[in-house]
Amino acid sequence: MTQAFPERMFARARELQGDGLDWLLANGIAWLEERVRQxxxxxxxxxxxxxxxxxxxxxxxxxxxxxxxxxxxxxxxxxxxxxxxxxxxxxxxxxxxxxxxxxxxxxxxxxxxxxxxxxxxxxxxxxxxSWVTHDAGGGSLMKLTHDGLERSTTAVLSLRPEVRRKVEAAMFWVREPRNLFLQSYRPDILRVYSSYWSAFECLVEAVNVLRPRPTPSKPEKQAQIDDFVQQRGGRLTAADVQECYQNLVSPGFVGKASYALNVCFGDDGDRYAEECFRLSPQEDRLYNIRNAINHGDIDAENPNELLRVQARIRRLWMIVWRMFGCFIPFPTPVDSEESA
Missing domain, CATH: 3.30.70 (Alpha-Beta Plaits)
Incomplete structure (x- = not known):
């Protein structure tokens, strides 16, 4: 690498960021372009x-x-x-x-x-x-013991059996997919993303078991639908119809997850639900990325697509880790994007 490599790469990353790309994605693309140059x-x-x-x-x-x-x-x-x-x-x-x-x-x-x-x-x-397309890998050795580990394990064991089962499953999904240090040459981003989404689904179920979601009566549901239509002047687009069906008529997992996020995070739950299910463009929604991975719509060997997934997994990581903190006492991360 020449001495100008870092300056050139970061200048290119800032240029891509100025075009509207997420910083991590812009940085990854600039890194890949620089590898080609070298x-x-x-x-x-x-x-x-x-x-x-x-x-x-x-x-x-x-x-x-x-x-x-x-x-x-x-x-x-x-x-x-x-x-x-x-x-x-x-x-x-x-x-x-x-x-x-x-x-x-x-x-x-x-x-x-x-x-x-x-x-x-x-x-x-x-x-x-390949040296051009893959990172050389890296990492560090972590300590096995932590202050408060016994308190955390006791908290898991004290959960209601039906809740504990879901939380333990979520802990498996965040542990299992990650490469070991000496295997860091293997790309694991799609495997990790899918597993983190599985952990998210387990935690959503745990919240709904612990605090069941209120079911609106038929008149209440009809009133919500009428209000939804009225807010849009009585004219619905295809996207509006889909949103109304998913959120009001038959919420399914979207409704359960949105409810669980609001239980866990209050006002920030709406922002997290938007990142999962309502973000624009649609391909950046956390739920849509998971579906794209599972249905073969993301090329596992395309560096650009992997960089995009890597940029979005930060948000999924934050949501999952903070949800764990609602069940288990441990040092949860602080979301720098959390609303005031």
């Missing part, structure tokens, strides 16, 4: 990646002309990859050194590893890593 000369015009997994070293070079990928048969040692039985180097043809070209290359690599997984019936773990 393309190692030894690579020439090809992208070099490490393929890793529990497979045998091939006897000869493997070429996949339709994908523009060549896998070399020499086993790599002492790499960033830990825990895999085999690590190989592969070269991937790219039309140019650019972010769009990297995204295209990532998709082709994903097709190769995906079809390999199909042939193995899912019995062999595998993945890929």
């Amino acid at each position: 393309w190692p000369p030894a690579w020439g015009d090809d992208l070099r990646v490490l393929l890793y997994g529990d497979f045998r070293v091939p006897d000869s070079t493997l070429t996949y002309p339709s994908l523009g990928i060549t896998v070399h048969p020499e086993k790599k040692e002492n790499t960033i990859i830990k825990g895999a039985m085999t690590v190989l180097e592969a070269t991937v043809k790219v039309q140019e050194k650019s972010v769009p070209a990297l995204i295209d290359a990532a998709r082709r690599i994903n097709v190769l590893l995906g079809t390999y997984t199909l042939h193995e019936w899912g019995n062999a773990g595998c993945g890929w890593w």
Whole structure:
């Protein structure tokens, strides 16, 4: 990296932020563009990646002309990859050194590893890593003991059984998906996001068990619908009809979650519910991101899409951790965006 790298990257991030992007997303895109700028000369015009997994070293070079990928048969040692039985180097043809070209290359690599997984019936773990597209990873060792840990565990054990079951499930979902330090080369953002949303759903259920949501009578519900229509001058858009149905006619999970957030956070509950279900643009709603992940609408190998998810997971993280604090005494984070 040249000495100008940090200044150039942050200047680009500020430019992207000025265009309306979230700072974390802008910073991530600027970082990716800078990695392309620092393309190692030894690579020439090809992208070099490490393929890793529990497979045998091939006897000869493997070429996949339709994908523009060549896998070399020499086993790599002492790499960033830990825990895999085999690590190989592969070269991937790219039309140019650019972010769009990297995204295209990532998709082709994903097709190769995906079809390999199909042939193995899912019995062999595998993945890929590249200096350009992936972070080198990092972290620190945490202490195992904390003041107040016994108090927290006692609080969990003292919860009503039907509430405790949901809270314990939520604790599992925030613990399980995170990579260990030596596995930080593996992208885990989509796995973590989905698991955090599962934890959120568990905590919503726990709140509704502990303090059941009042059910309006038919006349009360009709009055709410009439008021909703009147506020919009008697003319409803398709989006209005959907909102009315989800919030008033048949609230379902949206109604349960909005209620739980208001129970936990009062006025701030409305703001959190908006981030989950009503934010504009729709693709940035926390609930919509979860659905997009589950339904295959987010490309797991597209660095730009992963950066967008990473920028939004901060809000989901804050909501989940603060909801835990409503059940268990521990040092909960302070939301810097909390309303006064």
